[in-house]
Amino acid sequence: MGEHIGSIIELTVDKIAHGGIAVGRLDGRVVFVSDAIPGETVRARVSDDRKKSFWRADAVEVLQPSEHRRDHVWSAAAIDRDPRGRAGGAEFGHIALAHQRELKRQVLAESLQRMAGIESDVVVEPLPGDPAVNGLGWRTRIRLHVDDQGRLGPMASRSHSVIPVQDVPLATAAVQAATPFAERFLGLGTLDVIAPTTSDPRLVIGEQKPTVIRELVGEREFQLDDTGFWQVHRSAPVALTRAVQEAIDPALFDPRAENLDLYGGVGLLAAAVADRFGAETRITSVESDERATDHASENLAEWLGASAETGRVDRWLRELDAGASAADRDRLRAATIVLDPPRSGAGSEVMTVLGRLAPAQLVYVACDPVALARDVALAAEAGYRLARIRAFDLFPHTHHVEAVATLIRG
Numbered sequence: 300m301g302e303h304i305g306s307i308i309e310l311t312v313d314k315i316a317h318g319g320i321a322v323g324r325l326d327g328r329v330v331f332v333s334d335a336i337p338g339e340t341v342r343a344r345v346s347d348d349r350k351k352s353f354w355r356a357d358a359v360e361v362l363q364p365s366e367h368r369r370d371h372v373w374s375a376a377a378i379d380r381d382p383r384g385r386a387g388g389a390e391f392g393h394i395a396l397a398h399q400r401e402l403k404r405q406v407l408a409e410s411l412q413r414m415a416g417i418e419s420d421v422v423v424e425p426l427p428g429d430p431a432v433n434g435l436g437w438r439t440r441i442r443l444h445v446d447d448q449g450r451l452g453p454m455a456s457r458s459h460s461v462i463p464v465q466d467v468p469l470a471t472a473a474v475q476a477a478t479p480f481a482e483r484f485l486g487l488g489t490l491d492v493i494a495p496t497t498s499d500p501r502l503v504i505g506e507q508k509p510t511v512i513r514e515l516v517g518e519r520e521f522q523l524d525d526t527g528f529w530q531v532h533r534s535a536p537v538a539l540t541r542a543v544q545e546a547i548d549p550a551l552f553d554p555r556a557e558n559l560d561l562y563g564g565v566g567l568l569a570a571a572v573a574d575r576f577g578a579e580t581r582i583t584s585v586e587s588d589e590r591a592t593d594h595a596s597e598n599l600a601e602w603l604g605a606s607a608e609t610g611r612v613d614r615w616l617r618e619l620d621a622g623a624s625a626a627d628r629d630r631l632r633a634a635t636i637v638l639d640p641p642r643s644g645a646g647s648e649v650m651t652v653l654g655r656l657a658p659a660q661l662v663y664v665a666c667d668p669v670a671l672a673r674d675v676a677l678a679a680e681a682g683y684r685l686a687r688i689r690a691f692d693l694f695p696h697t698h699h700v701e702a703v704a705t706l707i708r709g
């Protein structure tokens with residue numbers, strides 16, 4: 300093993316796998332090929348032959364292009380570059396935008412089918428305005444790294460080397476204009492460029508101390524740290540607010556129940572729930588980052604029944620489960636629980652406790668289709684069924700997709 304690395308193979312790829320990599324076969328062996336589109340015949344350079352069952356390779360030449368192939372939206376990531384020198388973060392940039400959504404749909408539908416036994420007719424919806432600008436200019440935040448000459452760039456898509464760039468076309472015009480491409484940052488690890496909705500763009504250099512910024516979602520303002528989590532697409536906070544509001548079955552919603560917003564960040568989705576169901580709404584937002592919880596407390600201050608607590612969701616739920624009185628359990632059974640976990644998903648411990656608490660409905664916001672499908676399958680073991688699912692292209696030109704699923708008992 301190792302003797303095939305660097306060799307050029309020719310193959311046709313026929314499907315897309317989780318992670319946005321195309322899959323083909325060579326002499327019966329599965330090969331995961333980056334920068335290829337299902338249906339294409341490509342020449343690819345083998346990058347990993349350590350496993351018996353599959354190899355990895357990077358497309359270097361397209362022999363029979365897909366009708367969906369386009370010039371890459373980012374020259375720094377294009378196929379004419381050596382694979383090790385291609386910028387990461389836009390791995391679908393060579394695919395027509397509508398077809399990117401179709402490939403994301405396939406991955407989501409296939410994950411639900413394979414892991415949870417669910418046939419779904421989910422579609423991936425573009426965010427308003429994106430198709431008209433070919434899915435560019437959406438990132439309100441970028442993280443760039445510094446190379447050994449102090450230049451700025453993303454990591455290469457398949458290595459840990461920094462690829463110096465002169466543009467970041469997925470970023471908003473404000474972020475692009477504020478990015479100091481010509482400057483040198485020798486010795487500094489990272490540079491974040493952030494364009495908040497209420498103030499000028501700002502740079503966060505290395506491990507700089509956090510500064511409080513404000514973001515507008517519709518008419519509502521949220522405070523947060525410039526180093527903290529916020530949805531990246533300029534339209535994502537509004538889109539997810541509406542999607543979560545619509546995902547809640549009002550017939551199952553009880554404003555006086557023990558409603559929860561798990562993995563709550565600075566309270567965006569707790570506010571979405573309280574905004575929809577009014578001043579009486581009780582909801583607790585749970586988040587592990589203490590500073591984010593402090594901001595959430597401020598952001599939720601107008602609702603008397605809304606609060607924010609710092610805690611790891613698994614531990615917090617375990618303690619809730621262990622200490623709940625009969626009356627608490629009734630309020631939890633009547634609850635709507637929104638959860639928006641990181642990429643790894645909620646996982647079995649959290650889903651098991653949720654199953655025991657048996658809330659009326661779960662609204663699961665997911666940024667990873669496989670983690671979602673696994674957790675939907677775990678919820679099914681606890682008696683929940685997938686009542687509704689929508690998916691959104693919150694990350695055009697990447698393989699990422701966001702889904703909002705409603706799970707109800709019975």
Ligand SMILES: C[S@@+](CC[C@H](N)C(=O)[O-])C[C@H]1O[C@@H](n2cnc3c(N)ncnc32)[C@H](O)[C@@H]1O
Pocket residue numbers: 528529530562563564565566567568585586587588591610611612613639640641
């Ligand atoms: C995908 S973000 C969602 C934040 C929020 N719902 C929003 O839309 O702005 C996930 C959040 O979960 C937090 N988090 C990650 N792991 C956690 C854990 N085990 N327990 C609690 N919070 C966690 C992160 O700090 C982050 O704020």
